[in-house]
Amino acid sequence: MIVAKRKPLAEIAANLQKVNKLLIVGCNTCVAVCLAGGEKEVAVLASALRLALRQTNPTIQITQRCVERQCEEEFNEVLTEDVAACDVVLSMACGVGVQTMAEQFPDKIVYPALNTSFMGRPLERGVWSERCAGCGNCVLDKFGGVCPIARCSKNLLNGPCGGSANGKCEVDPENIDCAWQLIYDRLKRIGQLDRLLEIEPPKDWSTSRHGGPRKIVREDMVL
Amino acid sequence: MPERPKIVLIGCAHSAGVALEELKSGAQRLPAHVEWVSIPCGGTLDELHILRAFESGAEQVMVLACYDGACRSVEGNKWAEKRVSAARALLEEAGIAGWRLAFHHIAPSMPLDLLRWIEEFREPAVAQEQPESSDREAKA
């Protein structure tokens, strides 16, 4: 899922010094699950902001709301009156939700409260790790289910590099596993080590962000 | 007599709550400026409780939970400690000094310690002036 983390309070508050009526909108999908922007975090942020602004903007009125999924306009419809009544919307959704709100209510100022980081999975309660970079051309079949784009610091397709030591990456040996060690171990385990004998050509990045903003269309769903 | 700052005491019923009962049975009371909030376990504590306490007029908040190895739910006291740290970080970002939020481990047999912690709950003493300044003066 999408994993995000709340911005430092000072950064959020900086944009709100002159705001009279603030609407904080959380999202109950990805950011709730990664404990960054669900209903609870909305309440915590509202309280923290009132405390942070108690001297510079003591009369700020904060309304707290949360929608099922902020990237769907239908879910955001319920907010129409609240949005109209406020001066600024502070979105606690991922970057997609923030932009959906901005596009859906184009005359309103919409600010982000989170830094959206990556697509990843929980390793244990409270810890999330990056797994997918959205490169648009999935080759997980070739690497035993371990992604060299998202998990190798150098995005190597024919690794490892000389910086791999004890299964760790030289970029941050404490925190980053060497993806190619993982790939090797996994391919060995599933009996597909011979895949490593195939040389992978340079990646065509045009399917990734590098090719520009992307769109996917299911022609059979569009009349 | 200077007005005492409003303190909110949030404590686990099994440790702090019992210590409080000990106080009362000894015909003592919490001072008037202290509001007592009982939670069934340290695990119940939410950062929001702490933030809302400050918003609602508390100037200082003290959280009390069991010692390690004494929690009925094994790690409720650890949760309380974690949430106090998280709340303290937010409070500092909001411009509220971290010392205003205190955390103590407590056992049911410690009513007098409880009273003492409340009594001593104030801003830590300001550091002494740097010795270099007197050197500079001497050189000048």
Added chain:
Amino acid sequence: MSQRINVDKRVMVLGGAPEAGLVTQELLKLGYFVHWITPDEALPNVPEDHPRLTCYENCALIRLDGHVGGFIGRFRRNGTELSLHASALVVATGNERYYPIERYGLALSSNVLTVPQVRKQLEAPRSTGAALPHRNRRALLLLDLNGETAKEISAEAMRLAIDLRAQWHCEVYVFYQNLKVDTYNLERLTRTMREKGIVFCRYSDPQITFSDERISVSYIEGTVSGELLILPEAVRPRTDTQELAKVLRVRVGEDGFFQDINIHEYRPGLSARKGIFFAGRCHMDGDWADIQTDALQAAANVDALLGPGFLEPEPIIAHVDSTKCVRCYTCVRTCPHAAVEMADYDEVIAARVVDLACRGCGACVANCPVRAIELIGQAMPAWVQSP
């Protein structure tokens, strides 16, 4: 909102340690139906033909569903699977003994022996005319080497020392570092040893040297040499402890035995899960008297729980609003009592608190990212609500 659930008096005893037998006997005396199960090949001292006892050997627990009042254990025995139901579980799997050669740094030989080895020699039938191997020799019994000696092991070593004096007329020296004799049994044994003229020597950094047939041990006040060096075994958790803990969803302490270091769990043999109890050496160190008491305690725990014939939830428990739950599993992962599970609410999957297993700690309530859980029976001041 208190609901009584009737429960039947059926208990599973898991494990084949001697204390499991004590627990079983006590529970049968108290009128319970007992399933006594072990993954090992045999159970010790099974009472014959008891109408309320069923025994299962070679039977391994692979999955435990349900909660207090209604546990369902799925077992594998000789390739087939079977299910057993019980209202409570007592785990009495015991521990393992081993000779800690890495810890001691001493290889066994003809004159460096373990306590059980010497005991075996002592009790071997005497062949006519053959001299006993260590008769009249000086025996050096070395306890606490590189760590404390477990109490059951101390007791065995002490009994051996006394018997060596009595039967083989050995001079016996006991070397120790921090010998705890904090039970009646151990104290009595120590007194007997002193009465019999066994010498106690305290060491802090012992030097053990071998020359010819003699072994020398230095202690704080000097050195003693003898012909026989006796070392106690050590105890460790059974190798299947971690796996069993995962299946039971109970915790293992840092030392690898069941239970955290927690005053509410340790002495009474409780786990963090209601209805799952521990007895004996799988969770504690003690000599046989301690273990017996602990086994009786476990049976008493079960009886305190199931004796009334019904169970009630605690006065403060958590409750999930299934319409708000986003199935993030945070509460399931948070609960120390394994009282929250993902459940089927008529085609909606959401977290559910098992009322009877909840202890009302509120950790799930505080952690829920969408505030779908509340503590029923707990009032907070009005100012906690956001304006």
